[in-house]
Amino acid sequence: MKLAVIGTGYVGLVSGVCFSDLGNDVTCVDKVNEKITMLRQGEVPIYEPGLKELIKKNTDAGRLQFTTDLSSAVKEAEIIILAVGTPSLPNGEANLTYIMEAAKEIALAVDGKKIIMTKSTVPVGTNEKIENLVRKHTAHPVAIASVPEFLREGSAIRDTLGPDRIVIGTENEAAQKKLIELHQPLTENILLTDVRSAEMIKYASNAFLATKISFINEIANICEKVGADVTRVAEGMGYDKRIGSSFLRAGIGYGGSCFPKDTQALIQIAGHVDYDFKLLKSVVEVNHDQRFNVIRKLETILGDLSGKTIAIWGLAFKPETDDVRDAPAFEIISSLLQRGALVKAYDPIATENFKKNLLHLDVTYCQTAEEAALHADALCVLTEWKEFQETSLTDIQSWLKTPNLIDGRNIYSEEQLAKTEFVYYSVGRPNMN
Numbered sequence: 001m002k003l004a005v006i007g008t009g010y011v012g013l014v015s016g017v018c019f020s021d022l023g024n025d026v027t028c029v030d031k032v033n034e035k036i037t038m039l040r041q042g043e044v045p046i047y048e049p050g051l052k053e054l055i056k057k058n059t060d061a062g063r064l065q066f067t068t069d070l071s072s073a074v075k076e077a078e079i080i081i082l083a084v085g086t087p088s089l090p091n092g093e094a095n096l097t098y099i100m101e102a103a104k105e106i107a108l109a110v111d112g113k114k115i116i117m118t119k120s121t122v123p124v125g126t127n128e129k130i131e132n133l134v135r136k137h138t139a140h141p142v143a144i145a146s147v148p149e150f151l152r153e154g155s156a157i158r159d160t161l162g163p164d165r166i167v168i169g170t171e172n173e174a175a176q177k178k179l180i181e182l183h184q185p186l187t188e189n190i191l192l193t194d195v196r197s198a199e200m201i202k203y204a205s206n207a208f209l210a211t212k213i214s215f216i217n218e219i220a221n222i223c224e225k226v227g228a229d230v231t232r233v234a235e236g237m238g239y240d241k242r243i244g245s246s247f248l249r250a251g252i253g254y255g256g257s258c259f260p261k262d263t264q265a266l267i268q269i270a271g272h273v274d275y276d277f278k279l280l281k282s283v284v285e286v287n288h289d290q291r292f293n294v295i296r297k298l299e300t301i302l303g304d305l306s307g308k309t310i311a312i313w314g315l316a317f318k319p320e321t322d323d324v325r326d327a328p329a330f331e332i333i334s335s336l337l338q339r340g341a342l343v344k345a346y347d348p349i350a351t352e353n354f355k356k357n358l359l360h361l362d363v364t365y366c367q368t369a370e371e372a373a374l375h376a377d378a379l380c381v382l383t384e385w386k387e388f389q390e391t392s393l394t395d396i397q398s399w400l401k402t403p404n405l406i407d408g409r410n411i412y413s414e415e416q417l418a419k420t421e422f423v424y425y426s427v428g429r430p431n432m433n
């Protein structure tokens, strides 16, 4: 099939590349010239394992193109995938400016029968607005469908090529048939719904996963007080199929470009229909507070943090990505600086992105994990990079001035800690030192 993908962010680029890998003829469109130039040269604007290789494979095979010319790409395509960003407005609502602009441009370019399939996360009712806008600008038959995306950064290709389910929301039967055909090679698990339910499935799924994380974080906080081990608790809960074992890793709270934005947006969506989504509001509040446990633990060990050197390992919101959007590291580092601490930070790949977004100039960014830890009063692990898991605790101890370790992601085990002198705090596990 011939596809045009509008927007080469995470969702657009990964979907476009994966659809081309399935044998479709895909043109990825973006307004930003530099991005398209980079992609044409085989460079990838985001870090995602395996993506660069897959782009090369499919451009070499002549199935994948990049352009800034939306109009030509739309004219060529049978299906147009809308994957532009819907960032948060200051009040938490999704900003629909970009998606509406793109929809209008598509409508103006349409020259025959087309399907617009929205992958961007949009509030319930948005696809109807898109449809009305498109109808205003073209008389050609254009069907609208909501096909939400569930990929995770860091495992985006695996998630796209082997999804748990595909949700196709459309009231147009011909479009539904065509979209089933497009997605069938990916999974048999295709759920057909109306547009509004498909839009809601995306928000409800992210909100539920965020709820699981805040829930286990609160259980972890209680475990710390009653002397239980949250990793065993989560394991024991996870064997129950009704609960499931995933997204029960306690830590310093969720970050990233999706959960924080989508939970706020769903609270707003509910608010617009006079529904007070109390549970989700608490999930957000718990998540915010969880970050500061790192500071509270540091103060328990070191007292006043003023003048103390704190090493930070991990700036990305999770491993295998250079994305720092809403990463817990921002608030943790800012609050250390406010308390007069000196911060030395290291991340295997996210440092440049972090620097651009943190306005404090007084963080020392290090080239290696060792350099950050050297002579520090304490080390805080904020992202569970494999590199950190694999570093010997004996080495870490020899680098630090005093062996104080706050493990915000529970990456070290009791065995690793044996024979060390660490004052060690993790999340929801009994004292192991």
Ligand code: UGA
Residues within 6 Å of the ligand: 121, 149, 150, 151, 152, 153, 154, 206, 209, 213, 246, 247, 248, 249, 250, 251, 252, 253, 254, 255, 256, 257, 258, 259, 317, 318
């Ligand atoms: C999330 C969803 O998992 C995807 O299904 C969805 O498509 C995507 O948002 C989106 O809406 O675009 P992503 O933000 O890439 O994907 O990352 P996750 O792996 O879900 O992690 C989100 C955050 O939760 C991270 O900060 C991670 O550290 C945290 N987390 C995750 C925990 O603290 N504990 C867990 O058990 C799992």
